[in-house]
Each structure stands twice: as structure tokens, then as C-alpha cells.
Amino acid sequence: MPRRRVIFHIDVNSAFLSWTAVQLMNEGHPDIRLVPSVVSGDPNDRRSIVTAASIPAKKAGIKTAEPVSLALRKCPGLIVVKGDWEWYRRCSEGFIEICRRYSPILQQFSIDECFIDMTLRNWGEDPADVATRLKDEIKNTLGFTVNVGIGSNKLLAKMASEFEKPDKVHTLWQEEVPEKMWPLDVRELLWVGKKTEEKLKMYGIHTIGDLAGRSIGSLTRLVGKKFAAQMLENANGRDDSPVETEVPEAKSISAERTFPNDIGTEKDIDRALFNVACIVAHRLRRARFHTACISVFIKYRDFSVVQKQRQISQPTDITAVILNEARAMVSDIWDRESPIRQIGLGVSKLTHENVVQMSLFEDPQMEYFREWDRKYDEDKSRNEDARLLAYERKKHND
DNA sequence: TCTGGGGTCCTAGGACCC
DNA sequence: TCTGGGGTCCTAGGACCC
Numbered sequence: 001m002p003r004r005r006v007i008f009h010i011d012v013n014s015a016f017l018s019w020t021a022v023q024l025m026n027e028g029h030p031d032i033r034l035v036p037s038v039v040s041g042d043p044n045d046r047r048s049i050v051t052a053a054s055i056p057a058k059k060a061g062i063k064t065a066e067p068v069s070l071a072l073r074k075c076p077g078l079i080v081v082k083g084d085w086e087w088y089r090r091c092s093e094g095f096i097e098i099c100r101r102y103s104p105i106l107q108q109f110s111i112d113e114c115f116i117d118m119t120l121r122n123w124g125e126d127p128a129d130v131a132t133r134l135k136d137e138i139k140n141t142l143g144f145t146v147n148v149g150i151g152s153n154k155l156l157a158k159m160a161s162e163f164e165k166p167d168k169v170h171t172l173w174q175e176e177v178p179e180k181m182w183p184l185d186v187r188e189l190l191w192v193g194k195k196t197e198e199k200l201k202m203y204g205i206h207t208i209g210d211l212a213g214r215s216i217g218s219l220t221r222l223v224g225k226k227f228a229a230q231m232l233e234n235a236n237g238r239d240d241s242p243v244e245t246e247v248p249e250a251k252s253i254s255a256e257r258t259f260p261n262d263i264g265t266e267k268d269i270d271r272a273l274f275n276v277a278c279i280v281a282h283r284l285r286r287a288r289f290h291t292a293c294i295s296v297f298i299k300y301r302d303f304s305v306v307q308k309q310r311q312i313s314q315p316t317d318i319t320a321v322i323l324n325e326a327r328a329m330v331s332d333i334w335d336r337e338s339p340i341r342q343i344g345l346g347v348s349k350l351t352h353e354n355v356v357q358m359s360l361f362e363d364p365q366m367e368y369f370r371e372w373d374r375k376y377d378e379d380k381s382r383n384e385d386a387r388l389l390a391y392e393r394k395k396h397n398d
Numbered sequence: 399t400c401t402g403g404g405g406t407c408c409t410a411g412g413a414c415c416c
Numbered sequence: 417t418c419t420g421g422g423g424t425c426c427t428a429g430g431a432c433c434c
Binding site: 040041045046047048049051065066067069070072073224226227250251252253254255256257258303341342344346 | 399400401402403404405406407408409
Binding site: 015064109110111112113190191192193194195196223227293295305306307308309310311 | 425426427428429430431432433434
């Protein structure tokens, strides 16, 4: 007899804020979760935005992804803390490890979320009790709270974990969909973002229930065939995607820079391109990839974006080659008048280097470029080691 | 004193081939 | 000289996620 699937979705509550709170408490500071506080990139950068906000900060009207300057105006006493990515990585590993003890069929969905397939567990008890044990174990051993959503598929589990927060367990079984999911605003449905919300509401679709009752034809006209079909399935609580235990290989690597003040000279642009090219190419080499497609984009002051991509015949991981292509493309798309807010560089069509054919008669200049990259990579890894060592020392001394 | 950074996937139109 | 249709690849743009 086919038994119904039991999926858990575990979601760290205000992840970056909680993790920073734990870090600060380890150093003897008070708990920033209890006061209006936010985590941001560089708090001194006038363009930095709110990465995570405490519940008291949210009550003061502060939203994730809004500018820190705006948040400070809304709440003058706000505590702004810079995020620590190394620490976040460790917190993430810690909570994933605990989840994996409950089921080996685990899919990490992001740094602070995962799905586990609990179908094969021998349920002598209510799944909600097991979920409660899991959430309490994370809280007691790691010091931060999670929500656990339980459902008969990934979509329902994820929707359930979004219900009341923090530190809660919720179920959303198929039969609970009309009662628990249909009354929700259509925007709450996974994959329905701002633009889709606008379109749907223009056609009188306000709740997930409204959406569930529509015909595929009318939705196709709004959002296209594929998305319409998926949205309709999801609104009815259907989703048969498996919990994927394999970590997918990267399909693209990119980096971008937003300037503190918009720029407009060739020199500034060139310097920024050089910086992002170094970063992207380094990450490419570290992952042992070559790229066959390079892309650039420019974001102007009014947030309009122009972009260009180009395939190259000989896949490469050489900074200079990538930078050269990027320069040419930026020169093609930049109108040479409008100040630039942000510039980005990406690589895609990634292949592993062992399948790449080396050209027999390579430009002798390439050897120089390769040497340059080798030095750069060495330097980077030395700095990285030193940073980690300092990190460990600091932790040891605390 | 408005809006980061890093990804994935989809669609539409044009080029090119048979 | 007007004419077709299918398939594939490429590019630009746009939507979504955390």
C-alpha cells in the first residue's frame, strides 16, 4: 500500500540575526533578538541594506532588504551589526548535522533551510512530536530557534514552516489545504512574487483559494504555460518533487559591485571590472571549472539594466581572457553618458577542465597570464588560512 | 540619506540549417 | 520572383528564491 509522504521543512528563524545574537552572547553581550536590531553588510556603506531584522525591529516597521539608512530613520535606537559569514557557515553546518540525524534523505535548500523526508520512519508517534524534539534539540545545543513545517510534500512543508514564528511546529496536510492555505493572500504562495501578485490581483485573484479555482487557460494568458500549470498545482497543494540529496553542480558564477557613489569614467569602470573578474575567475579555478560563456551587466542610476553575453570558442579560466571579453562587452552596451550604479560579471556554460582540449599553439602571453593567476590564487589561499587561524584563536581566547 | 549580492529558470525572437 | 515548417542554438530580458 502506498503510504503518504511525510516531509519536514526546517527553517531557522531570522537566521542571520539569530546567529549573530548567539555569537554576541558567547562574547558576553546581551541578546539582540530582544531589542530592535538588524544585520547588514557593511553598516558604514550608505547603500547597505537590511539582511535580517529582529522581531522587535519588524514591529517597528523595518523590513528585510530595505536600506539601513531608512531603517535608522524609522527606528533611531536601532542596533546595526555587520554579518559574519564564516560564523554563519558554521551555524548552518551545525543545524544541518542535527537534521540529518533524523533522516538521511536531506536536501539543503539554502544556508538556513532544509527538507528532510521522514516517510520511512516508523511512526509510533505523532510526526509533530518528532518535529518538536528536533526543534528543541537545535535550540538546546546550538542556541537558536527554528520553525518546522510538516506536510505531505515539499511545498506544503515549506508553506507550513512560514506559519506563526518563532520556535513553532505546524502541519499542512493535503486535507488541511482548504482551511489553512486557501485563505492566505496569493503572494504567500511559493514562486508568486511581486510582479505575479500584481497580475493576479488585476484579474480578481486575491487568495490562494481564488487561484486554485481558476482554469489553466486563463492563467496561461497571464504568466505563460509552464508557470501557470505549476502555480495551479501548487495552489491545490500538489507537488511531487522529491527531496534531492545530491548537491547540484554550479551552473554559473558571478560577482557584482555597487558603488558608494554612481560612477562615470572609463577608469572607474575598468577598475571595478578588474576586481570582479579576479573574484569570478578565482572562484572558477577553485571549483576546477572552465567557462564557455561570459556576461556583463550595467545597472544605471534609475535601476534599469543592460546586459550582454558572449560565447567563447575556447573555454577558459584565465582572468585576463575573461576580463578582456568583459571590457569589450561593457564598451558595447554602456551609453557613455549615464552614471553607473552597479556593474557585474558572470560566467556560465561551465565545463570541467579535464574535458577541455588545450590548443597546441597557445599564445605565449597565456603562460604569463596563467602565472599571474597562480600567484593570485596562492595569495588568496594564504590570506584565507591566516584569517581562519585568527578566527580560531579568537574563539579559543573567548 | 532608497533600494545588496548570489543564484536558478523561463520566454521570446532571430539566425541558421535542412 | 512571391513561398513552408521544424528544430536547434544563441541572446536579451524578466521573474523568482534566500
